[in-house]
Amino acid sequence: MSEPTTTKPGRVPLIVLAWAWVVIPFGYGVYQLFLKLVQLFG
Amino acid sequence: MALGFLDRSRIVAPAGWTRWLVPPAALSVHLSIGQAYAWSVFKTPLEKTLHLNGTQSSLPFQLGIVMLGLSAAFGGTLVERNGPRWAMFVSMCCFASGFLVSALGVATGQFWLVVVGYGGIGGVGLGIGYISPVSTLIKWFPDRPGMATGIAIMGFGGGALIASPWSSSMLGTSPTTGTIATAFLIHGLVYAVFMSMGWLLVRVPADDWKPAGWEPKTDHGKAMISTANVSAANAIRTPQFWCLWVVLCFNVTAGIGILEKASPMIVDFFKTTSTPVGTAAAAGFVALLSLCNMLGRFVWSSTSDLVGRKNIYRTYLGVGALLYLVIALTQNSSKLVFILCAMVILSFYGGGFATVPAYLKDLFGTYQVGAIHGRLLTAWSVAGVLGPLIVNRIADSEKAAGKSGPELYTTSFYIMIGLLVVGFVANELVRPVKEKFHEPVREGVRSEA
Numbered sequence: 001m002s003e004p005t006t007t008k009p010g011r012v013p014l015i016v017l018a019w020a021w022v023v024i025p026f027g028y029g030v031y032q033l034f035l036k037l038v039q040l041f042g
Numbered sequence: 043m044a045l046g047f048l049d050r051s052r053i054v055a056p057a058g059w060t061r062w063l064v065p066p067a068a069l070s071v072h073l074s075i076g077q078a079y080a081w082s083v084f085k086t087p088l089e090k091t092l093h094l095n096g097t098q099s100s101l102p103f104q105l106g107i108v109m110l111g112l113s114a115a116f117g118g119t120l121v122e123r124n125g126p127r128w129a130m131f132v133s134m135c136c137f138a139s140g141f142l143v144s145a146l147g148v149a150t151g152q153f154w155l156v157v158v159g160y161g162g163i164g165g166v167g168l169g170i171g172y173i174s175p176v177s178t179l180i181k182w183f184p185d186r187p188g189m190a191t192g193i194a195i196m197g198f199g200g201g202a203l204i205a206s207p208w209s210s211s212m213l214g215t216s217p218t219t220g221t222i223a224t225a226f227l228i229h230g231l232v233y234a235v236f237m238s239m240g241w242l243l244v245r246v247p248a249d250d251w252k253p254a255g256w257e258p259k260t261d262h263g264k265a266m267i268s269t270a271n272v273s274a275a276n277a278i279r280t281p282q283f284w285c286l287w288v289v290l291c292f293n294v295t296a297g298i299g300i301l302e303k304a305s306p307m308i309v310d311f312f313k314t315t316s317t318p319v320g321t322a323a324a325a326g327f328v329a330l331l332s333l334c335n336m337l338g339r340f341v342w343s344s345t346s347d348l349v350g351r352k353n354i355y356r357t358y359l360g361v362g363a364l365l366y367l368v369i370a371l372t373q374n375s376s377k378l379v380f381i382l383c384a385m386v387i388l389s390f391y392g393g394g395f396a397t398v399p400a401y402l403k404d405l406f407g408t409y410q411v412g413a414i415h416g417r418l419l420t421a422w423s424v425a426g427v428l429g430p431l432i433v434n435r436i437a438d439s440e441k442a443a444g445k446s447g448p449e450l451y452t453t454s455f456y457i458m459i460g461l462l463v464v465g466f467v468a469n470e471l472v473r474p475v476k477e478k479f480h481e482p483v484r485e486g487v488r489s490e491a
Contacts, residue, residue: 011058011059011060011063014063015060015062015063018063018066018067018239018243019066021066021070021236021239022066022069022070022073022197022239025073025204025236026069026073026197026200026203026204028204028207028208029200029203029204029205029206029207030200030203030333032203032206032207033203033329033332033333036325036326036328036329037326037329037330037333038326
């Protein structure tokens with residue numbers, strides 16, 4: 001069995017939700033990190 | 043053993059399931075357990091409210107790292123047998139319970155409960171969670187195993203980026219036992235919810251599944267990549283396993299040497315120059331190294347899919363040794379050179395962690411790669427003690443001898459160069475695994491995900 005070349009339409013919202021679940025908190029962490037970086041080069 | 047909902051047979055992906063749902067499932071676990079690197083946020087509040095010294099307040103973290111190595115080593119086979127949903131669920135239960143027990147400990151003034159809760163129970167969650175998605179990701183991404191494991195293990199590096207500011211904001215400026223207990227309670231509950239996405243979403247591929255248009259290479263131009271399988275019990279009998287153990291241990295030791303003392307190191311280095319580094323700027327340096335550690339996990343591990351595992355470790359160890367030499371020779375003459383070298387070294391440190399599962403897969407196949415990875419992580423436990431011990435002991439003795447500035451660290455850097463050279467040689471000694479260690483090929487044998 002091979003991977004289908006297209007994703008089932010019903011799965012797209014699930015993919016978006018799953019990635020948003022991890023990317024949003026990760027983005028918060030990266031934003032906080034850049035605030036600290038300003039202190040090094042500021 | 044009947045595991046019901048958690049059993050591997052319940053999570054075989056149906057036709058049309060996309061493999062791109064597996065990395066976020068893995069990330070939800072790794073971003074959570076990566077909180078361990080942010081334990082220092084709780085240290086000072088605990089010391090003030092429970093009247094502890096620095097050594098005592100480190101105990102929960104230290105026990106957690108020891109338990110991580112032990113549970114990954116001894117629980118690896120169980121993780122392989124029961125599958126990733128079981129492993130992620132167990133990890134969530136242990137990690138969240140650890141916080142809840144710690145909350146009870148702080149609320150009742152019983153610090154030993156914090157040690158047992160966060161370090162003991164939570165530490166098991168760290169170890170099982172760390173290895174839980176590795177073999178599953180390798181099987182979903184046989185065409186890009188380095189990239190797939192790099193994404194997940196990058197999450198472990200990124201966990202502290204989220205936890206550190208989040209925990210700090212919860213504790214406030216003058217935390218009480220009530221504030222700390224509440225923070226632990228909230229951490230336990232929020233991480234339980236966040237990690238649930240992992241065990242709900244994770245799927246294993248069907249035995250005959252493969253990516254569209256991808257065929258396993260039959261041309262063995264890259265002789266290091268094996269199509270045979272080796273069991274975890276046999277793997278630890280091979281010289282390849284112990285060569286990789288040395289490689290990982292010394293690569294991690296060299297990275298931790300800088301990471302653990304990054305803040306005082308940069309302050310000491312440039313104290314006597316015309317451009318000294320203040321405490322706030324040193325915090326920025328630590329943040330920069332965290333970013334490089336995290337990005338190195340993804341970038342270098344993905345690169346290893348293109349250039350090969352052995353070559354990428356040649357870079358980590360060989361170029362890493364040269365960069366340490368540059369720091370040792372240039373001393374404090376250039377802040378930019380020091381920062382750039384430290385950034386690259388830390389990216390190699392992260393890359394070393396993230397690339398090793400794919401290296402194991404190349405050598406030992408996918409059969410029990412998770413269990414083998416768990417056993418290899420004992421190298422991390424050793425490096426976690428060795429790296430800080432070398433740098434701190436030498437810096438203390440140099441200070442006692444009246445030295446200051448870069449002289450406090452130069453000897454440590456030369457030791458790190460030596461360790462990296464030993465690691466480089468160990469990597470050169472890695473050869474394909476002999477056939478006598480291979481599992482017999484028989485009908486119906488499948489890889490455990």
